[in-house]
Amino acid sequence: MPSHTPRLTVLPDARGARRDRPTLLLTGGSGVLGRALIDELAADFDLLCLRRNTPLCDPRVRELEGDLVAPRLGLTPLAWHELALRVDVVVHSAAETNWRTPPEDIMRTNVRGADNVLDLAARADAPLYLVSTAFVANTPSDEDRARFPGAAAYLDSKSLAERMVREAGVPGVVVRPSVVMGDSATGRIAGQQGLTKTIGSMILGQVPVLPGAPDARIDMVPQDYVARALADLVRGGVGGGEYWLTAGKEAVELREFADVCADAAVRHGLPRPQRPRLIPVEALHRLLLPMLEGTALPASLRRRLEHYAELLLVFQWELPFDTSFGEPHCGTRPTRAGLRSALARNAESWAEDHSGLLRRHRAAANSPAKAAS
Numbered sequence: 001m002p003s004h005t006p007r008l009t010v011l012p013d014a015r016g017a018r019r020d021r022p023t024l025l026l027t028g029g030s031g032v033l034g035r036a037l038i039d040e041l042a043a044d045f046d047l048l049c050l051r052r053n054t055p056l057c058d059p060r061v062r063e064l065e066g067d068l069v070a071p072r073l074g075l076t077p078l079a080w081h082e083l084a085l086r087v088d089v090v091v092h093s094a095a096e097t098n099w100r101t102p103p104e105d106i107m108r109t110n111v112r113g114a115d116n117v118l119d120l121a122a123r124a125d126a127p128l129y130l131v132s133t134a135f136v137a138n139t140p141s142d143e144d145r146a147r148f149p150g151a152a153a154y155l156d157s158k159s160l161a162e163r164m165v166r167e168a169g170v171p172g173v174v175v176r177p178s179v180v181m182g183d184s185a186t187g188r189i190a191g192q193q194g195l196t197k198t199i200g201s202m203i204l205g206q207v208p209v210l211p212g213a214p215d216a217r218i219d220m221v222p223q224d225y226v227a228r229a230l231a232d233l234v235r236g237g238v239g240g241g242e243y244w245l246t247a248g249k250e251a252v253e254l255r256e257f258a259d260v261c262a263d264a265a266v267r268h269g270l271p272r273p274q275r276p277r278l279i280p281v282e283a284l285h286r287l288l289l290p291m292l293e294g295t296a297l298p299a300s301l302r303r304r305l306e307h308y309a310e311l312l313l314v315f316q317w318e319l320p321f322d323t324s325f326g327e328p329h330c331g332t333r334p335t336r337a338g339l340r341s342a343l344a345r346n347a348e349s350w351a352e353d354h355s356g357l358l359r360r361h362r363a364a365a366n367s368p369a370k371a372a373s
Helices: 032-041 077-086 103-124 142-147 149-167 194-203 223-235 254-267 281-292 299-315 336-353 355-365 368-372
Strands: 023-027 046-051 061-065 089-092 128-131 172-177 179-181 209-211 220-222 240-245 277-279
Touching: 023 032, 023 103, 032 046, 032 223, 077 103, 089 103, 089 223, 103 128, 103 149, 128 149, 128 223, 142 149, 149 172, 172 223, 179 194, 179 223, 179 336, 194 254, 194 336, 220 223, 220 336, 223 240, 254 336, 336 355
Parallel strands: 023 046, 023 089, 046 061, 089 128, 128 172, 172 240, 179 220, 209 277
Antiparallel strands: none
């Protein structure tokens, strides 16, 4: 899938007129991390954001309409040449993260997209910062690949994109965030993703079981921590290496995650949800998933549990990750208390955005029929 065309490593012409600030091309600017990166980078760079459909409508950036997977990013030869002349730094944050997408489309977007931005970075003589994932450390089993092909394709595509950066012969930095949650202060996040949906289901008491040991950890970090670390690497002129943007030993335990969500439910007038029963991951295929394939459970509940099983198979990690937070030019290392506080703010943000849903659940919980039962 990657191209085998030799990359230009020398800029064909001079960059032209002197500019006050360097120009940074950002892909994925409308995504969860992309919005936070704009907040971090706008003060120091002229931002160009590649987009295909969704306008950013942000006065701090100039939008470049294109196609991540098309040759020359969907630009004309002249526009491609002019872009290479102008760009000083490339941050590639765009990716297909929806695991319900056909696996071949996930591979196409994430691998071909990385190949195209690598080509641009080489032609621009600009360093490339690739946003990967810490979970490339996970190697799905054959059974996991058969049951969860989208998640497996996502991990495979990220691993391949990293290898392309390492072998490209141009300055390349790989950053590996773990699960990215909303802002540490406000809890706000640009879009719904797996963690956000799980928080909501936990608050509503819709998660009776989860795969994982009681002391299993979920490594997740607020989006502003990740954006600050990546921006520090860019501002510091770091031109190579791999950086783990993870909670490491400070990662929140699964039972703490459940307790924070239960506390949020109580604050919003709901009955305190029971802590989900935790099933060891090694028993997942032996017990839980065969049960889901039967007819005893409602289809909606089966789908929800399958979703959580998929998330936790990818995102759980028995041993703490290494972390690069706090190293030179790599942001601030989060604390356990800070991460738990950020999770609580994310839960509050979800509740604020779903006030109507919470009202209906409160009414159902307080109805005479419910009380009688």
